[in-house]
Amino acid sequence: MAVDNDRVEGSAKNIGGKIKEAAGKVTGDSKLQADGKSDQAEGKVQNAVGGIKDAIKGK
Template sequence: MDKQHLKGAADKAKGAVKDAAGKLTGDKSLQAEGKMDKAKGEARGAVGDVKDSLKK
C-alpha cells in the first residue's frame, strides 16, 4: 500500500463517520461532508491503483 492508498482509506473512514453522524443527528451538511470525504477517498484509491499499475 502506498501513500495514496493510505490517504484514500483514511478519507473513506472519516467520511463514513461524518455521514453516519449526520444521519443520526439529522445534520444534512455533515452528511454531505461525509459523502464528499468518501468520494475523495475513492478517488485517492484510484490514483494509487494507477500508480501501482504504472510501476509494473
C-alpha cells in the same frame, strides 16, 4: 512492494467520510452528512489514483 500513500490516505478519508455521514444521519445534520459523502468520493478517487500508481510501479 510498498503500497502507495494515496491508497492509504484515500482509504482513511473514505472511512472518515462514512463516519461523518453516519454522524450526520444520527444527529439530523444534513451538512455533516453531505460532507461525509464528499469525503468518501474524494477518498475513492485518491485510492484509485494510488492503485494506478501501484500498477505502474509493478510493471
